[in-house]
Amino acid sequence: MIYALAVHGAPYxxxxxxxAIGFAEALLACGHQIERVFFFHEGVYHSLNSHVxxxxxxxxxxxxxxxxxxxxxxxxxxxxxxxxxxxxxxETEQERYDLPSDTLSKTFELVGLGQLxxxxxxxxxxxxxxx
Amino acid sequence: xxxxxxIVSRSPYGSSVVLEQLETAxxxxxxxxxxxxxxxxxxxxxxxxxxxxxxxxRQTLAKVLSGLPSYEIDRLYVCxxxxxxxxxxxxxxxxxxxxxxxxxxxxxxNSDVVIGGQP
Amino acid sequence: xxxxxxxxEQGLHSxxxxxxxxxxxxxxxxxxxxxxKWHQARLPxxxxxxxxxxxxxxxxxxxxxxxxxxxxxxxxxxxxxxxSPIVSWKD
Numbered sequence: 001m002i003y004a005l006a007v008h009g010a011p012y013x014x015x016x017x018x019x020a021i022g023f024a025e026a027l028l029a030c031g032h033q034i035e036r037v038f039f040f041h042e043g044v045y046h047s048l049n050s051h052v053x054x055x056x057x058x059x060x061x062x063x064x065x066x067x068x069x070x071x072x073x074x075x076x077x078x079x080x081x082x083x084x085x086x087x088x089x090x091e092t093e094q095e096r097y098d099l100p101s102d103t104l105s106k107t108f109e110l111v112g113l114g115q116l117x118x119x120x121x122x123x124x125x126x127x128x129x130x131x
Numbered sequence: 132x133x134x135x136x137x138i139v140s141r142s143p144y145g146s147s148v149v150l151e152q153l154e155t156a157x158x159x160x161x162x163x164x165x166x167x168x169x170x171x172x173x174x175x176x177x178x179x180x181x182x183x184x185x186x187x188x189r190q191t192l193a194k195v196l197s198g199l200p201s202y203e204i205d206r207l208y209v210c211x212x213x214x215x216x217x218x219x220x221x222x223x224x225x226x227x228x229x230x231x232x233x234x235x236x237x238x239x240x241n242s243d244v245v246i247g248g249q250p
Numbered sequence: 251x252x253x254x255x256x257x258x259e260q261g262l263h264s265x266x267x268x269x270x271x272x273x274x275x276x277x278x279x280x281x282x283x284x285x286x287k288w289h290q291a292r293l294p295x296x297x298x299x300x301x302x303x304x305x306x307x308x309x310x311x312x313x314x315x316x317x318x319x320x321x322x323x324x325x326x327x328x329x330x331x332x333x334s335p336i337v338s339w340k341d
Contacts, residue, residue: 001331008249015279022303026323041148082151113158120244121133121162125330130249130257130340140264140341172264172341212267235268239252242335249340 002033004123006116007043009131011062012054016129017046021065023127028072036075036119039108042131044083047076047108063105070107077119080110134165136242139174140249143192144184148249149177153195155246160202167206168199169238170227175213180222196225210235253333256281261339266293273297274329276321278304281339285315301326 005024009016024034039046046066053061070076083104084093090104104110120126137156141148153168160166170177177192184191199207211229214221221227230238239245252273256262262284265275275293277284278301285300295317300310302320321329330336 003330019278019301022323023326026327030324030327032327041151079151081154113155114162116155117159117162117164120135120159121164125334125336126244126246127255127330127336128247128338130247130338136335138337171268232267236270239268239335239337240270245252245335245337247338247340249338 001124002035002122003027004035004116004119004126005037006126006128007037007039007046008041008129010042010045011051012057014042014131016043016131017062017066018060020129021062021069023129024069024074028074034074035123036077036115037069038116038119039076039078040082040116041079042086043129044078044086044088047078047083047088047105048103049105050103063107067107076108077111077115078104078108079116080112083110132163132165133159133243134241135159135167136238136245137166137168138245138247139168139170139177140172140247142173142176143179143182144187144189145173149174149192150190150195152246153192153199156199156204157202160204165206166202166204167208167238167242168204169208169210169230169235170213171210171235172213173217175209175217175219175221178209178214178219178221178225178227180220193222193225196227200226208235208238251333253329253336255336255338256284257338257340259284259287260341262293264341265337265339271297274299274333276301276326276329280308282308282310285310285318299325299329 007020091102094102182193207227209227254265254275256277257279276299282305298318300320
């Protein structure tokens with residue numbers, strides 16, 4: 001089956017990512033396909049390139065776990081409207097708004113809402129992880 | 132064609148969530164989705180009369196809702212019990228139909244995709 | 251049949267009013283605390299599941315969960331295979 005996932009919670013302040021990653025890894029292990037993981041609302045903070053995992057959360061490096069899903073061919077897509085207003089910018093947006101640096105991790109890409117709907121339209125299932 | 136149900140449970144000005152949800156609904160409709168919207172709990176405040184987003188220098192949510200039919204989103208529902216509990220002075224022009232729990236249950240079951248959006 | 255993912259006690263209340271009696275409810279995150287009241291909420295235990303890691307982390311004992319089964323992520327995947335739509339409830 002094909003799945004589309006959405007993450008609405010920020011890293012280390014909600015468990016949205018832990019649940020989404022645990023679910024995504026199990027999906028792949030069960031032979032399913034993930035069309036796209038979409039980061040929306042405060043979920044966009046996952047895509048910042050400057051995270052330092054807290055020492056109180058031993059063995060949990062969310063950026064590394066996303067990276068590993070991405071290396072496995074999973075597309076990690078960040079809502080551009082939710083992202084840029086929260087400081088998530090790629091090089092194009094950095095130049096457009098004349099900002100000091102880009103902040104988007106190479107693991108993620110900025111996309112429009114059409115990419116969320118496109119993934120859902122293609123998928124057999126849509127699963128949402130709230131904050 | 133997928134049947135979408137957007138469930139809105141948040142108030143209009145407490146956060147930007149509702150606006151982001153409605154934008155998503157409009158995109159789903161633009162992509163040929165069959166879109167329904169259900170307002171529940173604090174989401175029913177989006178129907179309150181005499182809203183003025185101008186006072187906070189932002190969009191008026193009721194006005195955004197009134198534009199939904201032009202995106203071919205005309206299956207518009209509101210939880211009757213949530214309305215009653217809050218005593219909302221509802222703007223009738225927005226065209227939302229008050230529905231009971233069994234009708235909401237049917238709405239969910241008849242959808243391919245439910246987008247809850249509560250962040 | 252639908253699958254309901256319940257992330258909080260308030261989420262369970264909102265869900266129970268709007269779910270079909272045959273639908274399955276999976277409680278995860280702080281939603282697992284709601285299992286302590288499942289009998290009051292008129293949710294039969296055979297329609298309820300708990301995400302095992304979340305229940306274990308929060309100290310939900312076997313006695314507290316009663317007849318409600320726990321599932322791991324593979325179990326969650328299996329539930330999503332046979333249910334649609336999947337609805338998340340946080341508030």
